[in-house]
Structures are given as structure tokens and as C-alpha cells.
Amino acid sequence: MAHRFATIAAHAGRLSSQAGEPVTPPISLSTTFLQTGPGEQREHAYSRVSNPSRDALERSLSTLEGGSSASVFSSGCAAMHAVLQLLSPGEQLVACGDIYGGTYRLVEQLVRPMGVDVAWVDMWDLAAVQAAIEDRSKMVWIETPTNPLLRVFDIEAIADLARARGAWTVVDSTFATPMLQRPLQMGADLVVHSMSKYLNGHSDVVAGVVISQRAELADRLRFIQRAGGAVPSPFDCYLVARGVKTLPIRMTRHCENAQALAEWLRTQNGVAAVHYPGLEDHPQHGLAARQMSGFGGMLSFELEGGAQRSKTLLERVRLFSLAESLGGVESLIGQPALMSHASMPEHVREAQGIRGGLIRLSVGLEDIEDLREDLEQALLAP
Ligand SMILES: Cc1ncc(COP(=O)(O)O)c(C=O)c1O
Numbered sequence: 266m267a268h269r270f271a272t273i274a275a276h277a278g279r280l281s282s283q284a285g286e287p288v289t290p291p292i293s294l295s296t297t298f299l300q301t302g303p304g305e306q307r308e309h310a311y312s313r314v315s316n317p318s319r320d321a322l323e324r325s326l327s328t329l330e331g332g333s334s335a336s337v338f339s340s341g342c343a344a345m346h347a348v349l350q351l352l353s354p355g356e357q358l359v360a361c362g363d364i365y366g367g368t369y370r371l372v373e374q375l376v377r378p379m380g381v382d383v384a385w386v387d388m389w390d391l392a393a394v395q396a397a398i399e400d401r402s403k404m405v406w407i408e409t410p411t412n413p414l415l416r417v418f419d420i421e422a423i424a425d426l427a428r429a430r431g432a433w434t435v436v437d438s439t440f441a442t443p444m445l446q447r448p449l450q451m452g453a454d455l456v457v458h459s460m461s462k463y464l465n466g467h468s469d470v471v472a473g474v475v476i477s478q479r480a481e482l483a484d485r486l487r488f489i490q491r492a493g494g495a496v497p498s499p500f501d502c503y504l505v506a507r508g509v510k511t512l513p514i515r516m517t518r519h520c521e522n523a524q525a526l527a528e529w530l531r532t533q534n535g536v537a538a539v540h541y542p543g544l545e546d547h548p549q550h551g552l553a554a555r556q557m558s559g560f561g562g563m564l565s566f567e568l569e570g571g572a573q574r575s576k577t578l579l580e581r582v583r584l585f586s587l588a589e590s591l592g593g594v595e596s597l598i599g600q601p602a603l604m605s606h607a608s609m610p611e612h613v614r615e616a617q618g619i620r621g622g623l624i625r626l627s628v629g630l631e632d633i634e635d636l637r638e639d640l641e642q643a644l645l646a647p
Contacts, residue, residue: 278506341459
């Protein structure tokens, strides 16, 4: 019987349904496994290649995302790097310009120097995407919703354009999670997540995953995983599987709190703009409503008075924690230009609209009144 999302999530990491087997799986810490003879092994031989705790997590993630295979890595960046290693010198990567700063750095400083050509494109403009995809384009990279401006790109339309020219489509779906968005069902070839964010959800694991429904890509990614060796520990796999069990209920609350905070923020004096796809005047609200089943827990906003005013607000908050990252149970606040996007050159940030005064919130699971009161007292400060 095919189960639904919350049911699959609640059983994440389960190793077996046999009577007598533990309901909560043990963490399989052994690096190595007894063999039946030299060169003859059962399921596992060495934990860089495969491990019971890792396999169980990969199975759950693949099912949740609607894929046929998942490979987990020791960070979201390691997962993205594995995907980018599918490219060869002379091929082209077409990627959205509004993107996580670490992805920009990875592409510009590790992938381009390997001889891969890169075209950064404004992906809300489908004509620009079509014009950018050439015969040598092998991969189209979409991050949606984007970090930090919460833009939303049309996965189905872009995947159609890529397929028509023989290119793969990759979606970084970290902000949405498989709970809110299923890129493989919209024509994407690969989905990547930083599991350090919502999938684990408790700000205590750094890890990443790539999910595929194409056997040849899955095989190549498995090879990169075992040959490159950037794998998460069994303990980290256990923690992520534990986090995934509550993903549906956490995401529901993240979405509710973020929506309420976005609507409240836009009524406040001194707030110049609020970026959240759940707001009706967000430029891609209609697309987000079609493509996602919720608008997520991330939002960003700008204050009149720019960077200095924002710095004051960040110093005044008491409940929001001033910290990198996102997607945990606790609310975080940050200034992307100085934090998550510091590795992006200033002129690139400015061209994307990531101004010095932009503030990003990862809205957690606290009581909404407490979050609002905290921002209110920080906004009122002279
Ligand atoms: C959208 C997005 N993708 C990928 C990453 C990289 O993930 P990690 O920090 O796990 O390497 C991040 C990190 O913030 C992110 O926000």
C-alpha cells in the first residue's frame, strides 16, 4: 500500500518491519562489515561505500521526494559539488543569478576553473532562460524559493526548456523541502537539499542530499559519493532521520508563523519592503501558489534607513538569534550581505537586489506573539 507524506516521514529511517526488530533503528557505527570470503560481501563492506543508518535515510528521502534514489553527503555544498561534477570541461552551466552565496562561490571558484562555462540568468524571465541555453548547455540550475530574496521560478517551464536542448534540470529545493515542493514531478532531473536546514530541523547537523529518478545519473552520483568520500557519519544520518519524522508538522507551523509575521511586518512604519511568496503582492505569488503547497518559513525585508538601521535592529532583538543558517526550530535573524552572501562580490549582490540593509528571517516554531513583540521592540528603538 502506497503511503502518504506524513506517514512516510513518521517512519523515516526504519530499517525493518519484522517482528522483534527495533522500532527506533540502532545507529550502525561500525566502519567495516564481516565478509563471507575475500572479495565476497553481503549488503555492506565499508561505511564510506554504504552503511545501514545511511541507507535507511536515503530510502526515506528518495520516497519523500518521489525519486528512485538518493545519495547523502557531508554538507549541502558537498551534495551540490557532487552534482556539478557531472559536468565536463567545455560544457555549460546555466544558473539563476539570485542564489545562495556559497553556491555562487562553489560555481565561480571551483567549477568554472575546471573549464565549465557558466551563464548566470534572471530566471523569472523565461525568454532569457531560453536564450541562454545553448547546445553545449548540459545543466540548468534553479534555486527556488531563492536565498535571500524569496523569488520563485517556474520549475516546469524551465525544465521543459532545458529538456528541449538536452540539458538536465537541477533544483535546490532547500527552502521548500519535499513537504512543500516536488521538483521531480515537475520535470526536474535532480533535486538537492541542504539537510542542515529544515530536513534535520534542529540546527545540529551539517549534511546534504541529491535525489534522482534517473538511473544513469543516480549511478554516477553514487560513484562520486563513494570515490569522493564526502559522506555523513551514521550518527548524523540517524539525527536527520529523526528530524524528518516531524518535518510535516514543523513545516506547517513554520509556514503559519512566517505568513503572520510577513503580513504584520508590512504594516509597520519604517519597513520599506517585505519579501515573502505568501503575500498576495509578491511578484510570483500565483506561481508559488501553483507550484508549492505552502510558502515556507523564510522571509526577508528592508528598512528605510538602509544598512545602519538594519544593524541597529539586529543588535536589539532578544528572542531572534543573530546567526547564520536557517530551518531550525528556533528563529534566526541575519544580514545576508555580511553573512550568508558575504562570499558573493558586492557588485553581483547589488545587481541581484541584495542590498546592505536587507534582513533575512528564519521563522521558527515559537509563539507568534513573542516573535512579533521581539521585532516590535527592536523596530521601535530609536
Ligand atoms: C539554499 C541553500 N542551498 C545550499 C546550502 C548549503 O548547505 P550547507 O551549509 O549544508 O553546505 C545553503 C546553506 O545555507 C542554502 O541556503
